[in-house]
Amino acid sequence: MKKGQVETVGLVIIVILLLLIGLVVLIFSSRNKVDSSEDLFLTMKANNLVNSILHVDVGNSNFEQKVIDCCAGVDELSCRDMEDVISSGMALIDEKMTFSVICIGGELKSFGDCEFGLNSVRLKLPSEDIFYATICRK
Amino acid sequence: MKKAEVQFNLIFVIVAGVMILAFFLFFTTKYIDLKEKQEAAKISGQIDNLLLGLKFNTQYKELDVPNFNLNVNCGNITINNRFTKDLDYVFFATNGTSKKLTFWVKEVEKGFRIDNVVFIIDNTKKYYSDREFFPDFVNVNEDYDVGVFFNSCPNNNKKVICVDGNNINYNGESFYSFDDALIYGAAFGNFDNFKCSYEKLVDKLIILYDIYLKKNEGFNDGQEIRSQISTLLSENKNKIVNGNYDVDNSQLDLLNTKLSNYELEVLY
Amino acid sequence: MNKKAQIGIQETILVIFVFFIVLMIGMIFFFQLNMKSIQNDIDQYNEFRFKQLIDIVPNMAELRYSKLGVEDVYCIDLLKARAFSEISSEYDFGKKEIKLISGDEIVLYSKIGRGEIRKVTSPVCVYDPRNGKFYLGELDIGWWA
Numbered sequence: 001m002k003k004g005q006v007e008t009v010g011l012v013i014i015v016i017l018l019l020l021i022g023l024v025v026l027i028f029s030s031r032n033k034v035d036s037s038e039d040l041f042l043t044m045k046a047n048n049l050v051n052s053i054l055h056v057d058v059g060n061s062n063f064e065q066k067v068i069d070c071c072a073g074v075d076e077l078s079c080r081d082m083e084d085v086i087s088s089g090m091a092l093i094d095e096k097m098t099f100s101v102i103c104i105g106g107e108l109k110s111f112g113d114c115e116f117g118l119n120s121v122r123l124k125l126p127s128e129d130i131f132y133a134t135i136c137r138k
Numbered sequence: 139m140k141k142a143e144v145q146f147n148l149i150f151v152i153v154a155g156v157m158i159l160a161f162f163l164f165f166t167t168k169y170i171d172l173k174e175k176q177e178a179a180k181i182s183g184q185i186d187n188l189l190l191g192l193k194f195n196t197q198y199k200e201l202d203v204p205n206f207n208l209n210v211n212c213g214n215i216t217i218n219n220r221f222t223k224d225l226d227y228v229f230f231a232t233n234g235t236s237k238k239l240t241f242w243v244k245e246v247e248k249g250f251r252i253d254n255v256v257f258i259i260d261n262t263k264k265y266y267s268d269r270e271f272f273p274d275f276v277n278v279n280e281d282y283d284v285g286v287f288f289n290s291c292p293n294n295n296k297k298v299i300c301v302d303g304n305n306i307n308y309n310g311e312s313f314y315s316f317d318d319a320l321i322y323g324a325a326f327g328n329f330d331n332f333k334c335s336y337e338k339l340v341d342k343l344i345i346l347y348d349i350y351l352k353k354n355e356g357f358n359d360g361q362e363i364r365s366q367i368s369t370l371l372s373e374n375k376n377k378i379v380n381g382n383y384d385v386d387n388s389q390l391d392l393l394n395t396k397l398s399n400y401e402l403e404v405l406y
Numbered sequence: 407m408n409k410k411a412q413i414g415i416q417e418t419i420l421v422i423f424v425f426f427i428v429l430m431i432g433m434i435f436f437f438q439l440n441m442k443s444i445q446n447d448i449d450q451y452n453e454f455r456f457k458q459l460i461d462i463v464p465n466m467a468e469l470r471y472s473k474l475g476v477e478d479v480y481c482i483d484l485l486k487a488r489a490f491s492e493i494s495s496e497y498d499f500g501k502k503e504i505k506l507i508s509g510d511e512i513v514l515y516s517k518i519g520r521g522e523i524r525k526v527t528s529p530v531c532v533y534d535p536r537n538g539k540f541y542l543g544e545l546d547i548g549w550w551a
Binding site for chain 1 (some may be wrong): 438479481
C-alpha cells in the first residue's frame, strides 16, 4: 500500500507541475507584445512635423527656402533661421528628435539629439536637397 | 442490495458523464463563438490597416483575406455576423460573401473637396459600362452582374444603373450626381447603402457651404467680390437644404479664380 | 474482496472526478484569459484610432488649406478652423476634446466625458488667410477612454 501511495503522490506532483508550467506558458503568451501601433503613431507625428515645418514663413521667405539657401551656402543667416524654426518645432514634441538635411553636394546637416529612432518621410526639395526627421521612442 | 448498488453506480456514472459532456459541449461552442468573434475583429483590423495605407490618396488595394461575410448597414459593416464595425468615413459597399474585395479611395468634389469616399468593390462580380468608365482593377465583363449605362437603359433582371445627364437612376429613383464618384457608388453599393452615403455627402456639402460662408465673412478686405461670393454660397446652400441638389458651382469657381487673379486670398 | 473492489472503483471515480474539476478550472481560466486578450486588442485598437486623429483631423475637407481647389500643402486653414468650431456639434468623434493652438486656442470639437483624460499632441502647420502666412501650431487631442 505504501508503494502505491508513493506512486500516486508522484503522479499528483507531476500533474501539478504540468499545470504550473502550462500556467506560466499562458501568462507569457498573453503578455502585451511589442506595440507596433506606438511606432506608427510616432512616425505620424514625425511626418506631421516635417510636412508642417516646410511651409512655415520666416521673414519674407519660408523654411523650405532657408534650407535651400543654407545648403547652397548663400549666407549664415539662412542656417541660423533654419535652426530657429527647427528648435521651435522640436519644442512642440515631447520625444527627442533630430532633423537632418542631406544637401545635394552630399553634406549632412543634423540638429537634435535622437540618434536611433523612427524616420519620417524624406522630402525632396526643388533644389534636390533632402529633408527628414528622426524621432526617438520614449 | 448488490443489484441496487450496481444500479446506483450506473446512474451516477451516466449522470456524471452527461454533465461532463454537456460542460465540454458548452465550452466548445463558447470557444468557437469566441474564436469567430476574434477572427471577425482581426479582419476588421486588417481593413483599417489597409485604409490607413490608402489614407487620403486616390488609390486602391486588394484585401488579402479568405472568404468572409460582409453585411452593410448605414454607417457600419458587420463581418461574419459576429463583429460590427462603425466606419467614420463615407463608403459604398454591398452585402455578400466575398473572396476578392478591392478598396478604392476617391475624392468627391464640387469645386472644393467634399470628402474622400471608400468603395469596397466585390470583384467576384462582373461590371460593365457602355463607355470607358471602370478603372483597370475592376472586373469588367460583357456578361455583367452590374451595368452602368450612359447611352441607353436596358431592362433586364440584372442590376442596372442608368445615367441620364446629371441624374443617376437607381432602383426606380433618381439621384442628382454632383460627382462621378456617386455613379461608382451606385455601381458598387447596394441601394440602402447608396442612399445613406449619398445623404451623408449632401449633409457634408451643406456643412462645407456653411464653413466657406463663415470663412468668407472672416476676410476684412471689403471687396465687392466677397459679397457676391457670400450671396452665391447662401443661394447654393439653401437650394440643397430645400432638396434641389442641382446646384451649379461654376460661377463660384469663376469668382474664386477672379480673387486669385486680383492677388486676393482665394476662398478655396 | 468485494468491498476492496468497491473501494477501488470508488477511488477511481473520485480521481476522475477531481481530474475533471481541475480540467474545468483550467478551461475556465483559459477562456477568461482569451477574453482578456481580445479585450486588450479592442482597447489597443481604440487607442490607435484615438491617436490616428492627429493625422485625420488636419486632412479633413472642413479644415484643410487649399488654393484653387488644390491641396498641395499640408496645413490647417485658420478661418475654416474657426468656422468648424462653431458647427462641430454635428460631428461625433466620441468623448474627446480637439484643440488647435496657434497663438489663439480654438476648440475644434468638445464632448466632455468623465474620469481620466488621455492626451496626444502633434505639430501642425496653420495658414492664416487674413495675412497669407504659414505658422507652426499644435493639435491637442484629449480622450476620456
